[in-house]
Amino acid sequence: MATPAKAPGRPSKANGKGAWVGRRLKRKEDPRLIRGISHYTDDFKLAGMVYCAFARSPHAHADIKSINTDAAKGTPGVIGVFTAQDTTSIGPVPCAIQMPGLKVPRHPVLAEGRVRYVGEPVAVVVAEDLYVARDAAEKVEVEYEPLPVVTDMEKALSNDTAYVHDEFKSNQAFTHTLKNGNLEAAFKKADKVVKQRMINQRLCPLAMEPRAVIAEYLPGENRLTVWSSTQIPHLLKTQISLLVGLPETSVRVIAPEVGGGFGSKLNVYSEEGVVPWLSMKVGRPVKWNEGRRENFMATIHGRDTINDVELALKKDGTILGMRSRVLADMGAYHQLLTPLIPQLTALMHAGCYKIPAIQIDIIGVFTNKMSTDAYRGAGRPEATYNVERIMDIAARELEMDPAQFRLKNFPKSKEFPYTTITGLTYDSAKYQESLAKALKLSGYDSLRKRQKSARKNGKYYGIGVSTYVEICAIGPSAATPAGGWESATVRIEPTGKVTLLTGASPHGQGEETTFAQLIADELGLVPDDINVVHGDTAVVPYGLGTYGSRATAVGGSAAYMATQKLKAKMATLAAHLLESKPSDIVFGRRSLSTKSGKKKSLSFGDVVTAAYTAHKIPAGFEPGLEATHFFEPSNFTFPFGAHIASVEVDAETGEVKIDKYVAVDDCGNVINPMLVAGQIHGGLAQGIGQAMWEELIYNEDGQLVTGTLMDYTMPKAHFFPEFVLDHTVTPSPVNPMGVKGVGEAGTIASTPCMVNAVCDALSPLGIRHIDMPLKPERVWRAIRQAESAPPKAESEESPKKQSKKGTAGRRRP
């Protein structure tokens, strides 16, 4: 456990209640964002800037026989057209994951002789304006010879398949097994085993701002500046230096306003190698802005797993063991973290339950599709879906209430820190309390009554319960590919204003506000006194960025710790000036004073001035007021909660109407309840979006057929009922502020919650599972099938129960 440097005097406000911490403050960043006067990458125009556009593969798998760039080059205004032949000096697109047996195919920035997914960049055109660049990109003539396409993961692993990468003679990218406990014995002694196959479909992260890159290379200074819509400016800086072969000291990356990422900008893309290289090549600043169609095709996708999940149970509902097999679609190449995501799924497979024995087998599969990678939740939603769906199915088969079933299998709060069967140590939790709160808030008993009367009237009303635990605050460096710490520099300026340089890279989360609240409380100032600077590698010390719900827990802790260093320093100086001891100094509102004896005090500004003028400082005192802290977390944090949804299914059309949605989340101490609610709302929209509407469909030819916003259903506000939110507060012991992280929580619990609700509604028909998204036709088909055939349970059931189900199956209005 990290102990905060004990600040002198005034006790820290890390318990979540201070003058500013805990307040519903409006975001400092909103006025400029809402009025559209802020700057995203595409808003910058540099003198002499030129534009580039990519020619992309229309084929999922094909050999490139020839490329003719003459017509493109001949277009007036075109400066250059480049293909893989020209870009051999650019390093491959990086994958940061190392694991035994992992196959890492070469991933060139432009396709070399073969294309492996629709949208793969084949050539790039640089032109005086964007229109010419796009027109000329259309004129790049590529002769393709189509190859057999691999889209289906199971077929990809069979003998009857083509290979995405011939050199591996297999489409298996890796296998990974996590096991613990005596699983065989667990299944042998089980009274009941439930099994379910579940598909976790492919999704598009759909940040509102697509990707964009501007690169400006100044040969005299040997300085490359890259503006990129990224979540990880520093890591990107390092990678760009490797991609284009410049020393890291010559590269500066700026992430200006970033319009959302959801994990899709936690990556290093081919364009981030090509655009800087182009600027070096043509000697002008070069801009690339991704179109929405490109964003669908060539920015990473999320999820895409096939899961076979089994649970061994005692009659009384006690879980004995769990077995899962997960096929995870990697796409054609590994992006930065592609193979890591399913491993998070394995780690989180115990959910919030006591499971004595477990085995999870994960198989990564190459297909002719865009790479998958981190998408809001990144591996945890997949785990939670498997866990919470199978728990629901188990409860139903045991004829137990799904909430009671869960309560029975939770660890008690006094058992924390709790070590799971998968080897994680959960920091702190009160699962019982959050579920009880959600049940109460939703009026669970009256919902069940409503369900009963709806059923009498031939209506299908269902209630879904889902609990979750997730892994956040990523993380202890030893457990991460590139380190998991975060940096902060706090500088109190001579005027008494404060600059925080954070290595986190907020892109919509609002840390300019929350970090200011945090520091304001520590120093006795107001949030407007604190300016939070991020996203510029020339200004901010190296940091790891924003992802994995880490910014507040790790980056905020760094800011907190750096502030403690400054407080100690100011206390030393104030004690010197007041002829007292540092331990006797307390921070008040814009003041430092002695707490014992005769009260003497100095204004905050006086102490700051004294630190800068350095006229009267103690011996050995370093002038100035700046402190840096690199915070290394001792563990992850494990936020948790309970969600309840109720739905009504129109059995004639298959439409699902969401009636009620209740979310009780626990993200530890809350710095700004309004921003936490905002994160939950957005997360719910995305999580429910997956359950109900969103799906990227590649057809058999590997064509992306839901690759526009007219086909891919991004949920809109009016699709949802008013969300009812509440919290429990269980501070995390692993960071000084007791925060846990909330960026992904909503996405994690809501997906199984919705599917549980719909399956609950349709349970009288004997329907136990429908794959996502629960689009009307799917639901309608499930109903129709249930009506025409008696349900075939996948579990081993006693004959008594089977017959009972058989009759239930015919109960229809």
Add this chain to the structure above:
Amino acid sequence: MIPANFDYESPRTLSEALDLLASREDAKVLAGGHSLLPAMKLRLAQPAMLVDIGRIGGLSYIKEFADGIAIGTTTTHAEVAASEALLRNSPLLALAAAQIGDIQVRNRGTIGGSLAQAHPAADYPAAVLALDAEIVAHSRSGERVIPAAQFFTGMFSTALRNDEILTEVRISRTTGEGVTYKKFHHPASGYAVVGVAVRLKFSGSNIDSAAVGITGVADLAYRASAVEIALRGKPVSAIADAAARAANGVDIIGDYFASAEYRQHLVTVMTRRALEEAAASRRK
């Protein structure tokens, strides 16, 4: 998402617009741009010239006349949806317009543009068919009145000639009838997976005649004549049986959201619900 090169003209009079349109083989009328511009951005349409009719005075109106109501071609969906004259005298178009896309689409898209586009899942086509509307077109050689039943000729194709501009839609009053538009929305695009426009005339408690226009189900919107015939002279209790014929003789389209089989089922459900709602609306 950038269109190919094109010229742009914004004439102030209809005759100027007609001259411009006739001057170039691949000139196209631009109205609200909510179908044409997306197609151009995807480079599915690459007209050499756009003739923007948005600045021609006198093309946006909703006027009552002796036999009915006339709607000017550049009248937006939002204006149609909010029109008192329509809601009072002949609400079907307004009910359909209110369900088009989202608010931005309704504020920009026009009735003329929607009809000329002839999108197989657009809402207006079902309504103009059920209303037996007259569609007025102008060319340099004068005015032509096209009955709605002859207007739609296929997916994205109409009886309009390249040199013609659709100028007006005329509909009759539906006072005393049971009227409704019922729609199953595609959740992404907002277009109709199935849209059913219904008019029911009653004599006493029996249905005297029914007009049922259906969109979203086939290459082009159609009149469900089998349903209409089955309802003629029948009581309201005949609705369910009649609705089951909503897709009789129709080649049903399917896509990734709704297969042909599902659409076939859905159109019967939506038709039944629309007929029931129309019957109820008249009784009120």
